Amino acid sequence: xxxxxxxxxxxxxxxxxxxxxxxxxxxxxxxxxxxxxxxxxxxxxxxxxxxxxxxxxxxxxxxxxxxxxxxxxxxxxxxxxxxxxxxxxxxxxxxxxxxxxxxxxx
Amino acid sequence: xxxxxxxxxxxxxxxxxxxxxxxxxxxxxxxxxxxxxxxxxxxxxxxxxxxxxxxxxxxxxxxxxxxxxxxxxxxxxxxxxxxxxxxxxxxxxxxxxxxxxxxxxx
Numbered sequence: 001x002x003x004x005x006x007x008x009x010x011x012x013x014x015x016x017x018x019x020x021x022x023x024x025x026x027x028x029x030x031x032x033x034x035x036x037x038x039x040x041x042x043x044x045x046x047x048x049x050x051x052x053x054x055x056x057x058x059x060x061x062x063x064x065x066x067x068x069x070x071x072x073x074x075x076x077x078x079x080x081x082x083x084x085x086x087x088x089x090x091x092x093x094x095x096x097x098x099x100x101x102x103x104x105x106x
Numbered sequence: 107x108x109x110x111x112x113x114x115x116x117x118x119x120x121x122x123x124x125x126x127x128x129x130x131x132x133x134x135x136x137x138x139x140x141x142x143x144x145x146x147x148x149x150x151x152x153x154x155x156x157x158x159x160x161x162x163x164x165x166x167x168x169x170x171x172x173x174x175x176x177x178x179x180x181x182x183x184x185x186x187x188x189x190x191x192x193x194x195x196x197x198x199x200x201x202x203x204x205x206x207x208x209x210x211x212x
Contacts, residue, residue, distance in 0.1 A: 002122045002159055002197050012201055014118065014163055016108045016153050020211065047122050049155040053108055055163065057120055089210045091108050095118055095201035098169075104195045105126065 003045030003059055008097050010044060011060045017090035018053055026086045029078050040069045059097070066094060109151030109165055114203050116150060117166045123196035124159055132192045135184050146175045165203070172200060 019026065037043055037058060042065025048056040060066050069075060082090075125132065143149055143164060148171025154162045166172050175181060188196075 002124060002195060005197065012120065012199065014120065014203075016163075018108060047159060047161060049157050049159055049161045051155050051157065053153060053155055055153055055155045055161040057122075057161065057163075083209055083211075087209060087211065089108060090208065091111065092207040093118065093203050094205040095203045097120075097199050097201045099200040101198040102196065103189055103193060105189075105193065 001047065003047055003057075005100060005102050006044055006059060006097070008100055010097050011063055011066055012095045012097050013058045013060070013066055014093040014095060015056045015058075015090065016053055016093075017056075018088045020086055020088045022085050024085075029081065029086075033075060033078055036072070036074060037069060040072070041065055043069075063094070107153065109153055109163075111206060111208050112150055112165060112203070114206055116203050117169055117172055118201045118203050119164045119166070119172055120199040120201060121162045121164075121196065122159055123162075124194045126192055126194045128191050130191075135187065135192075139181060139184055142178070142180060143175060146178070147171055149175075169200070 034046060034048075037046060042061035044059035044061060046056065046058045048054070060069070140152060140154075143152060148167035150165035150167060152162065152164045154160070166175070
């Protein structure tokens, strides 16, 4: 799902990843993390797509909200498992969204 | 392909989209736009994934570079075609990348 127009400034975490060969339990944990993220303070939305690489963008009200989510215990455990098992490589980028435009076909 | 670590601050354009039912010539134009973007001043990299939605993130040295690319004539024509034909909906977010982290399995 595309996240509808939000009011800048707000923050985005761009997470791009390549999975390893062992992805047992990956989808279950990814779904759980998305569910858990939605419960966090300052969460604004999340977008995901994957084919050769995966891109997940989550949107947040503030940098502090991103840090609090990073420090969430269950998220930290999932991230550790991710590094041990599921991910061959990933990149995390923390961004301030300054402007936004949208188009919708009528 | 994942774009390797860059040096913040730099800029990102997050483009999320849902395609319409008519995607004739879409991939050809998308490939051409990626090729053309790579030739622009200030271009740093591009990442793409699509299943239910498409997410393309392009990275740029400055906001001015993003504006110049937006105003490129061939890009403008492709965008017009995109609105007429290929996209049911899209969202464009212009962001300043402030921090970044990476992981690579050894």
